[in-house]
Amino acid sequence: MASPAVKLYVEDDQVVMDNGIVQVYLSNPGGFVTRIQYSGIDNLLETRNKSGDRGYWDVVWSVAGSTGTTGTFERIVGTSFSVIVENEKEVEISFTSKWDPSLKGEKAPLNIDKRYVMLSNSSGFYSYSIFEHLQEWPAFNIPQIRTVYKLSKDKFHYMVVSDNRQRFMPLPDDRLPGRGEELVPPEAVLLVNPFEPEFKGEVDDKYQYSSENKDLMVHGWISSQSQTDPFVGFWVIIPSNEFRSGGPVKQNLTSHVGPISLAMFLSAHYAGEDIVLKLQPKEPWKKVFGPTFVYLNTLLDGDDPKVLWEDAKDKTKAEVQSWPYDFPASEDFQKSTQRGSVCGTLLVQDRFLSDEYIVAEGAYIGVAAPGEAGSWQRECKGYQFWSKANEKGYFSIKNIRSGDYNLYAWVPGFIGEYWSNVLLTITPGCEIDVGEIVFEAPRDGPxxxxxxxxxxxxxxxxxxxxxxxxxxxxxxxxxxxxxxxxxxxxxxxxxxxxxxxxxxxxxxxxxxxxxxxxxxxxxxxxxxxxxxxxxxxxxxxxxxxxxxxxxxxxxxxxxxxxxxxxxxxxxxxxxxxxxxxxxxxxxxxxxxxxxxxxxxxxxxxxxxxxxxxxxxxxxxxxxxxxxxxxxxxxxxxxxxxxxxxxxxxx
Missing domain, CATH: 2.60.120.260 (Galactose-binding domain-like)
Structure with missing residues (x-):
């Protein structure tokens, strides 16, 4: 049986994508996600919030020369809407925001193109953005870029970050004065009079649910069942780390009390000002963030709600295997044919441990912007691609965007960094084999x-x-x-x-x-x-x-x-x-x-x-x-x- 066609409805103040499974409503031309209909539920998002405070992209920016990790918070508001792709199998729509010198000091000097994609027979939707800073525009800083989804607090109470980090969560109201006591730092709140007595005496802090990029592929919420609504899972799936800054062990926020789910692309958390993106005078910059996938699932009668998490993990594996996606229409998102690969074998030399080379099993090996040893930790303007060495020290880094890179690595069990200053130029279809490379671990004596x-x-x-x-x-x-x-x-x-x-x-x-x-x-x-x-x-x-x-x-x-x-x-x-x-x-x-x-x-x-x-x-x-x-x-x-x-x- 053929899948229902994807349909697009364009109205003066809103746009609706509908594939017969899920319906996504976006404001026109702002590009805010205002309603998500699924499994008979009218809106999975928090209807008490204003329409621009339910599903959105945001950026934090500051003027050149600023220090620290804070700045002006700005929800990204589209000023122009256009249809990029519209057929029975796919809809892709665009909400753009253009910058000009009259906006200096009021908005981040960026052109931003927010894209949303819906495919037929897909239980969810995709989102990605292209950020661009032109050479003639002012220098400035960007501490944070992310997407935010604020779910219905009446429906979603069970949060899942990983197999061993999942639980029923307090309500956002429990954090308010009178019910919660603000601690230091203020993100932490002691619940003194929560609505549900079981949470009394607990501390709620969104940072307790942070994860390393390498483990942060899917997280989200499971709704409570009611007489009218089934159990529903709302999952943010991040199928690639290539567009996130700081490497595989950089930590980022996930989901937290709200109920809120995030996709963090750039943040200073756990790194500080060292990872704030600082665009210099006359420095052009462009980067694609995403696509990420909002995946929705529901239960058959009688199943354990936690099977929604198992299904979300399976779906994540499928999305990872499909990366890079072939459907994004933007030329700035490189498809698999525009990418290349690097492989090789990493060995360790430590003459005070062994006369022979040591196999670098479990080593983290990646390509990132040219720099120096360890510079990938602080690198935030380009793309990074990482792999893990197998039991023989062999590694293969696939689907690398075209461009120039250095090779970096570190090996658990050894101090220090491997870095090759040889420029790796990735071209479409290239397969670079670097052969055996040796990391000389820092060592002077026994x-x-x-x-x-x-x-x-x-x-x-x-x-x-x-x-x-x-x-x-x-x-x-x-x-x-x-x-x-x-x-x-x-x-x-x-x-x-x-x-x-x-x-x-x-x-x-x-x-x-x-x-x-x-x-x-x-x-x-x-x-x-x-x-x-x-x-x-x-x-x-x-x-x-x-x-x-x-x-x-x-x-x-x-x-x-x-x-x-x-x-x-x-x-x-x-x-x-x-x-x-x-x-x-x-x-x-x-x-x-x-x-x-x-x-x-x-x-x-x-x-x-x-x-x-x-x-x-x-x-x-x-x-x-x-x-x-x-x-x-x-x-x-x-x-x-x-x-x-x-x-x-x-």
Whole structure:
């Protein structure tokens, strides 16, 4: 039986796409999604909201020279509507917004083309946008680009982010004064008098549901069943990461109380100002964001509502396999024939672990804009394409847009970054085989001691139980217990009189190394920096040799880490990072932000035979957010001297 034809109805103030399964209403010419009809339900979106506050694209922007991660919030309002494709199998429509100099200071200097696509026999619709900044336009900054869907709070109560992160959620009203008590930061709210008593005493915070890009492919909500309405699933499917910034482990928001579902394309969360897109004077820029897919499903009578999640995962796999889509009509979205691929095998060289090359199993390998080692973390203007090496170190990165790239990689279990400064030029249909490439892991000498696992996360360290007055029940007895609110406050409770002291060979980093080196709250309510100690024994030392201290950080937030050896008053310190980082990961339960690696020469002159002390001081504790200033360690290693190194006399 033939599928019903896709129909398009154009009226003065609205446009309707209808394929017989779902009907999507959009304002004309604004391009806001105002109504989604499905499975007999008149509108899945929140009808109490104004029509422009239900389904929309938005951007946050600021003038050139601005600092920080905030700016002017702007919903993207179309000023012109056009039909791009209209036939029985497909409808694609466009809502464009043009910029001109008369709008300077009022709107972001961007041409934006919002596209919506509906296909026949498809239970949902697609959305993508083309953002363009012309060379002659003003320089400016973009901290955020996203799409937002605000669902009916009367219908959608069960939220799903992953297999082990799903639950019934509080109402948005529970966060309001009188029912909720705002905490610090203000996104976190203690529910003191919620409508449903089961939520009383819980903390609700949208950042507790963040996910890494590599895992953030589908999330959404399941509605409650009523006498008139069936169970319905509303899912945001993001089939590719190519248009998202920051690489595979960059974290982004998903769904949260509202009920709200997001598709985040660019955000400064867990990275800070380093990943704010800053267009320079006379810099042209164009990028396609999406398409993403809003998928709707419903139940047969008697089924468990959670089968909607299983179905959504299956649908996501199918969408991923269909990428890049062949239906977008914009020439700016490259089809599969316009793309190329890169493959090869990654090996690791660490001569103090093995005389042979080590297979880089599980390595993350990607192509991103030309830069330097690790620059992909902060890159936000272009596209990135990533893959994971198999058990033989082989990788294949497919469907890369035409353009110029560098090859980047990192390998769990090894510190540092692989980077090739050889320009990879991708052309339509190319298949580039780079052969065997070798990552020379940072290493000067044998390991004398190490703390942690080099995996760019602090999750292996000691994460305390939360204050029972500030819990999220989802994360009780959950592997991601670091997502509980207020864990930074537990440090001073666990170490009331002196800071952490770790003894190599005696202490256990899973129990004795707090997950974050945070500030300490004093009796007067102010905060102070902290100094952690690592005690270690050396059987012998060589004063004329260089030892190497490797400090890999999983996060830094307005912090300065100073290193001293055997003298807590050493002035100047042996090493300082200077003030680094603004990723705010401690406050946002992220367990990691941007990765930092510091390789520090330690003269044998400073070391002693027998017991030694390494002092790690985080000095900064200023301002209203001092409680969140601190660092998370990924991994620390002290290496013995390289037999070929020597130092100047002291």
């Amino acid at each position: 390991t004398l001691w190490e703390i942690g696992i080099p995996d760019r996360s602090a999750a292996e360290f000691y994460v305390p139980d939360p204050n029972p007055n500030y819990i999220n029940k989802l994360y009780v007895h959950h592997p991601d217990k670091y997502r509980q609110y207020g864990l930074w406050e537990r440090y001073a409770e666990l170490y009331p009189n002196e800071d952490l002291i770790y003894t190599v060979g005696v202490s256990d980093y899973t129990k004795d190394w707090f997950f974050a080196q945070v500030t300490r709250k004093k009796e007067d309510g102010s905060y102070q920096g902290t100094t952690w100690q690592i005690k270690f024994n050396l059987d012998d030392t060589e004063a004329s040799k260089i030892y190497k201290l490797r400090l890999a950080l999983a996060s830094a937030n307005v912090s300065e880490l100073q290193v001293r050896v055997n003298d807590p008053g050493q002035d100047p310190p042996l090493f300082t990072t200077g003030v680094i980082g603004k990723d705010f990961s401690i406050a946002r339960h992220g367990i990691h932000g941007l990765y930092w690696l510091f390789n520090i020469d330690v003269s044998g002159f400073f070391l002693e035979k027998g017991v030694n002390n390494l002092f790690l001081t985080q000095t900064v504790a200023t301002g209203p957010l001092a409680r969140f200033q601190g660092i998370m360690y990924d991994y620390i290693r002290l290496e013995g001297p390289n037999p070929f190194s020597a130092i100047k006399e002291y």
